[in-house]
Structure formats: structure tokens, C-alpha cells
Amino acid sequence: MQYVLVFNSGSSSFKFSLFSTDSTAALEQTPLLNGLAERLNTPEAAMRLVAADGSRQDLNFPADHQKAIETLVEKMPEFGLNFADVAVVGHRVVHGGERFSESVLICDKAMEDMRACSELAPLHNPANILGIELIRELYPELPQVAVFDTAFHQTLPRKAFLYPIPYSLYRDHGIRRYGFHGTSHRYVSETAIKQLELSEDDNQLLVAHLGNGCSATAVVNGKSVDTTMGLTPLEGLVMGTRSGDVDPSLHQYLQETLGWSLSKITDMLNRESGLLGLSELSNDMRTLYTAAEDEDHEGAALAIEVFCFRLARQLAALATSLTRIDALVFTGGIGEHNASTRTRVLEQLAIFGFNVDLDRNEVNGETFGGVISCEGSTVAMVVKTNEEAMIARDALLLVGTGGGQ
Structure with a gap:
């Protein structure tokens, strides 16, 4: 059996998932x-490994990225x-700029182009590239895909x-505007098209990816035609700690009235x-719903209200890129699990014919094919995202299941 390893490297962390290459269906299952x-x-470095059967190991040891990768390799036989x-x-x-419109097999030219995009995502791309560089150094014959x-x-x-x-x-x-969460939006839109049995050449969707980071996208025939995030992931919807859209002059106002620096304002947003x-x-x-409903917390209720209104307003704006709405698809941690948020948003989109069941x-x-709307309503549904499976699929498509080791 061969595997595809999916890596998400950050500046002080990395996530990984290991899938079997035996069949495409395996990619939809638990890693x-x-x-x-x-x-x-840092001295608090820690690592967690979890198998499909639920068995796990928790390790605490001083480590950098290389030591953590080496530890993963050492622990796999267990x-x-x-x-x-x-x-x-x-x-x-995270950021491919205009240089990358699809996934690519890693080579020296691809590495050069990715580094050139780092100025567009200085907090993310260097960390993503670090993971690639370490694998290249440790296992130079192993094919890699970005x-x-x-x-x-x-x-x-x-x-x-x-x-x-x-x-x-x-x-x-x-x-x-570049947009982000593209891997999730692509997976979710493809899945929705299949589940609703829509024509691959004639479909129009709105997709709302709602987690700590949030974005929404208009998709026509499987292609993104508009999205809420922009040059950076700060633009667009209200998020966990990110403001989303604000008046661009806010920076100047805060600098002149409070004396805040540009970096302080950007960090605040x-x-x-x-x-x-x-x-x-x-x-x-x-936490906010619990506080609002059980403790009558005014701030929690306000945050929920603004979040849902801004989301509904942005989805309505994205609809200008469509001629009809075949479905509104919710995904991400909030989108997949928070029924109250979905209800609030759909009620504010009643003008488009949504009626939540x-x-x-x-x-x-669940048990309704993901559909959460009433019969006769414009379709609203939930699709669980699986970005790791999408990355694994792209990797296999570019190298084939035989690998090339």
C-alpha cells in the first residue's frame, strides 16, 4: 500500500494527514x-498523532520543524x-498570486515563483515553503505538490x-483581490454539484465557508466568479478575530486621534x-450563543447579530454574479454545525426564496442529503469540507498513484 501525505506548515506548527492511495474513495474517509x-x-513544543482507530500518542519535547518531521517518520511504524x-x-x-492558477508539481522554478509570492502573504507563504524545503532536504527523491x-x-x-x-x-x-479558502470552496462546490445531481456545465452556487476565518464565493459551472476575501484574508466577512470590511480611512483616523501606528491598527483588525x-x-x-441565550450577554448577542447580517448582505451581493441560485452551501466549523446561524442568515435572505426546514x-x-431547506424553497444545504482530501487528490493527479520514488 502507498500513501499520500498532506502537509500544512505554519511558522511554529504543522498539521498532517496520511491517506491511502488505493482508491479515490479512500480520500473521503478518515485519514x-x-x-x-x-x-x-519553544520549550513547550508538543506533537499529537491520531490513527483512524482512535489510538493516539502525545509527545512533549523541544523540537523545531525538522525534528518534528523526523519524529513523524520514526513514529509511523508504531x-x-x-x-x-x-x-x-x-x-x-496560502498565496499563489497570479503565477499559479492550479496545483503544481514542485520544481526549482515553482519554488522561485512561490518565494516571489511571499510578499503578498508574509505571515503564511514563508512557513508553507519551509515545510516543502525541509522535505526536499530530507527526502530529495520524494515528489511534492503545492x-x-x-x-x-x-x-x-x-x-x-x-x-x-x-x-x-x-x-x-x-x-x-485574490480570494482565499479556495481549496475548501472547490471541494464543497464539487460535492454539492454531485449531491444535488446538477449539470456540470450548468450550475450556479453560493458557498459560505464559516470558521474562525470566513469567506463566501459565487460559483458558476464549478468556477469561482466572485468572492469576499481580497488582497489579504482580512477583507470581507466578519470573522473570529478579523474585522472584515471597514472604512479604509479608519487607519488614518485612528492614527490621528489615538496615535496608533499602522502595525498596531493592522494587528487590531x-x-x-x-x-x-x-x-x-x-x-x-x-461560546457566544451560550452566553447570549443562557446569560443574556449583550455583547455576545450583538456579535452574533452583526455576523449574520454581514454574511447575509455579502451573500446577496455575490448573487449579482449569478442569474439564479441552485443552492446556498454552508461549510466550515460554524457553517456545518451551527443551526442557529444558518437560520438567521436564511431568514435574512428570504427575498431569494429561502425557507429553512x-x-x-x-x-x-444529515439523512436529507445535506439539504436544510423546505420542499419548494430555494435549496440551502450543508456540506462538510475536506481540504486535506482535495490536496491529496491533486497530489495524486499530478504524480499518479505509483509515486515515483
Whole structure:
């Protein structure tokens, strides 16, 4: 048996999932092994490995990325697995700029182009590239594939991706809307098309990816035509700690009235805003609903209200890129599990013919093919995202199941 290893490397962490290459169906199932190494390069470094049968190991030891990768390789036989059977490694890379409109097999030119995109995602791309470089160094013969968050949105028309600023800033510096969560939006839209038995050549969807980070996308015939995130993942919807859209002059106002630096304002918008900032309590939607409903917490109720309204408004705006709505698809941690949020949003989109079935919605559409809307309503549904499976699929498509070791 051979495997595909999916890697998501951060500046002080990496997540991984290991899938069998025996069949495409295997990619939809629980990974053979998955885990997380976090707080790397600190004395508190820790690593968790979890097998498909639920068995797990928790390790605490001083480690950097390389030591954590080496530990993964060493521990795999304890779960009946062997790193020598890994046929390909697929990596999540946040920003591909305009250089990458699809996943690519890693080579020197691809590495050069990815580094050139790092200025567009300075917090993410260098960390993603680090994981690729370490695997190349440790296992130079092992094929690797890069899968980009932005690639799915490279089909946006110019009217959707250009900012109304001097055109030279786009032409000379690549300043435009790129969009993110593309791997999730692609997986979820493909899955919805299949589940609803829509024509692959004639379908129109709205997809809402709602987690700590949130974005929504209009999809026509399987292609992204508009999305809420922009040059960076800060634009668009209210998120866990990110503000989403605000007046661009807010930076100047805060600098002049409070003396805040540009970096302080940007950090506030990314880390202290959104649900956390409005509620002054938490960035976790579950905590906010409990506080609002059980404790009558005004800040929690306000954060939920703003979140749902902004989401409904943005979805309505995205509908201008469609001529009809075949389905609105919810995904991500909030989208898949929070029935109250879905109800609030659908009620505010009644103008589009949505009518939520409360019983179906309460069970997240399970046993109803994911559908949470009433008969005769415009379809609303829940699809569980699986970005790791999408990355694994792309990796296998680019190298074949035989690998090439």
C-alpha cells in the first residue's frame, strides 16, 4: 500500500494527514494517521498523532520543524505505517498570486515563483515553503505538490478582482483581490454539484465557508466568479478575530486621534476584532450563543447579530454574479454545525426564496442529503469540507498513484 501525505506548515506548527492511495474513495474517509505539531522552536513544543482507530500518542519535547518531521517518520511504524511507502507529499500554500492558477508539481522554478509570492502573504507563504524545503532536504527523491488557497479564484473576471485604485498599482505591483479558502470552496462546490445531481456545465452556487476565518464565493459551472476575501484574508466577512470590511480611512483616523501606528491598527483588525472585538468575550461562536441565550450577554448577542447580517448582505451581493441560485452551501466549523446561524442568515435572505426546514436544519441536514431547506424553497444545504482530501487528490493527479520514488 502507498500513501499520500498532506502537509500544512505554519511558522511554529504543522498539521498532517496520511491517506491511502488505493482508491479515490479512500480520500473521503478518515485519514490513516493525522496530527499536529505546535509551539515549535519553544520549550513547550508538543506533537499529537491520531490513527483512524482512535489510538493516539502525545509527545512533549523541544523540537523545531525538522525534528518534528523526523519524529513523524520514526513514529509511523508504531501505527503499522512506513514513511518509505509515501508516494507524494501535498502541501497547502496560502498565496499563489497570479503565477499559479492550479496545483503544481514542485520544481526549482515553482519554488522561485512561490518565494516571489511571499510578499503578498508574509505571515503564511514563508512557513508553507519551509515545510516543502525541509522535505526536499530530507527526502530529495520524494515528489511534492503545492496546492494554493488562491488558485480556485484565478477565474474571477477583472470586474470582480480589480480595486478602483490607480491601475498602475495592479499592473506594477499585483495589487488586486485574490480570494482565499479556495481549496475548501472547490471541494464543497464539487460535492454539492454531485449531491444535488446538477449539470456540470450548468450550475450556479453560493458557498459560505464559516470558521474562525470566513469567506463566501459565487460559483458558476464549478468556477469561482466572485468572492469576499481580497488582497489579504482580512477583507470581507466578519470573522473570529478579523474585522472584515471597514472604512479604509479608519487607519488614518485612528492614527490621528489615538496615535496608533499602522502595525498596531493592522494587528487590531486581524487579532482583536470580529466576534471577539464586538462581544468583548470570545471569538468562538459556540461560546457566544451560550452566553447570549443562557446569560443574556449583550455583547455576545450583538456579535452574533452583526455576523449574520454581514454574511447575509455579502451573500446577496455575490448573487449579482449569478442569474439564479441552485443552492446556498454552508461549510466550515460554524457553517456545518451551527443551526442557529444558518437560520438567521436564511431568514435574512428570504427575498431569494429561502425557507429553512427547522427539523432538517437542527440535524445539519444529515439523512436529507445535506439539504436544510423546505420542499419548494430555494435549496440551502450543508456540506462538510475536506481540504486535506482535495490536496491529496491533486497530489495524486499530478504524480499518479505509483509515486515515483
